[in-house]
Amino acid sequence: MSTDMLRSMQLEEILKYAIRYCNENNMENPVDVLRYIQCILVQGRPLDIEAIDSTIEGETNYVVIDRHNILESSFEEIRALENLRLTLEVQFYEESAVDLGGPRKEFFGTILRAIADNYFEPIRPWSDDYETIGQIIALSILQNGPLPSFLTPEICDDLLYGDSPRSFVKDLRKGINALGLQELVLGIPCLKFLFYPGTPKPVTLKAVTNLFTPEFSPEGSNSRSQETKVFMRFIKYLREVAGGRRGQVTLRKILEFATGSDEEPILGYRIKPSLVFVTNSLPSFIPMSNTCINRLTLVKATNGESLPTDDVLFNLFDYAFSNNYFGLQ
Incomplete structure (x- = not known):
């Protein structure tokens, strides 16, 4: 049938x-x-x-x-x-x-x-x-x-x-x-x-970094260099979050920001989560996401531009991951 x-x-x-x-x-x-x-x-x-x-x-x-x-x-x-x-x-x-x-x-x-x-x-x-x-x-x-x-x-x-x-x-x-x-x-x-699912599976630093595969530009390009820089800072930020040093932001909040759910669905993701990089025309490094396709977007610096300091950049990350609106772009 x-x-x-x-x-x-x-x-x-x-x-x-x-x-x-x-x-x-x-x-x-x-x-x-x-x-x-x-x-x-x-x-x-x-x-x-x-x-x-x-x-x-x-x-x-x-x-x-x-x-x-x-x-x-x-x-x-x-x-x-x-x-x-x-x-x-x-x-x-x-x-x-x-x-x-x-x-x-x-x-x-x-x-x-x-x-x-x-x-x-x-x-x-x-x-x-x-x-x-x-x-x-x-x-x-x-x-x-x-x-x-x-x-x-x-x-x-x-x-x-x-x-x-x-x-x-x-x-x-x-x-x-x-x-x-x-x-x-x-x-x-x-x-x-x-109905008896047991203890929820913990969301770990390793799980989050393995889940969001970065989509880099070709090796050797200017874009790849800028993408690597912001990605390395993001990994450093994730370590801060995992260590409980970013206030109310947790790894579960970041997962929810990017996918709409703070845990992996029991049937898995229809579209594998990804991490992409964009150049923002506005002077802002606030992350964005599209929860319908499980995509997290980081803003990279333009050529000749530098990323903000860790304090400034991490506060922008905190702002995004604490705000539901940015997870529904």
């Missing part, structure tokens, strides 16, 4: 088909299973662009989110959606970035952190928001967002297997079942990994 035919089926039919298909084909790797389910369950526009010079089109769930009121604005927008299977397209208030995958990833990371802080530390058993929270968790899992690592094993046991779950867990279960996640976990046991 073709992917398009499967996507056109009703949710219950797809869940039964997916469970049967994965079991009959002995699919036991949760990443492979999730990739398959995402492929047949998510409708509308593709989730991410697949090449730097391409674009994507199709139907989406368009939501408008207030960064400064992330919980209320997100809950209102998600509750208004009629078909949760459509790709989410996120627009932040007063920002011009077009969501081709980057703003959506940033949204999921931001809203899940706010949910963890406000609804699970401590629990609000009287709140009627947990069903919507469950829907957001399901959307994040299926649309390349972070896993819900803030859920304790006790809550997960109650959510997925409990016969008489607590009231807030019952609402949470109703939310994830809007996209059939509990039924999928029960039918394909390896998927419980999505």
Whole structure:
């Protein structure tokens, strides 16, 4: 059966088909299973662009989110959606970035952190928001967002297997079942990994430097010389960040600035992260990025120009990596 035919089926039919298909084909790797389910369950526009010079089109769930009121604005927008299977397209208030995958990833990371802080530390058993929270968790899992690592094993046991779950867990279960996640976990046991992910993988200096491959000009060129100089300073800055010497800036913030997420997606990056160099017509060395293609851009000096001192340059880096706007160019 073709992917398009499967996507056109009703949710219950797809869940039964997916469970049967994965079991009959002995699919036991949760990443492979999730990739398959995402492929047949998510409708509308593709989730991410697949090449730097391409674009994507199709139907989406368009939501408008207030960064400064992330919980209320997100809950209102998600509750208004009629078909949760459509790709989410996120627009932040007063920002011009077009969501081709980057703003959506940033949204999921931001809203899940706010949910963890406000609804699970401590629990609000009287709140009627947990069903919507469950829907957001399901959307994040299926649309390349972070896993819900803030859920304790006790809550997960109650959510997925409990016969008489607590009231807030019952609402949470109703939310994830809007996209059939509990039924999928029960039918394909390896998927419980999505709710019991364990300790998040640390973001290290080595991981960040290996992730962002610099795209240098040819050896011996003037451009290569300037690119090498700013890249060496950037590596020195990363060491400062890794050592906790740049205030609130962390390696996770830099990763989020460049890719829209502070951790590598469970299904990996559709486009490998890269680091490029540009000459800015303005007298500024503030880094930029395009989170839809996972690209970090450093500004190199022009011929005859010198880079600022470490103090000045590193303060500009701090400013960029602490400011969400610059990560959505």
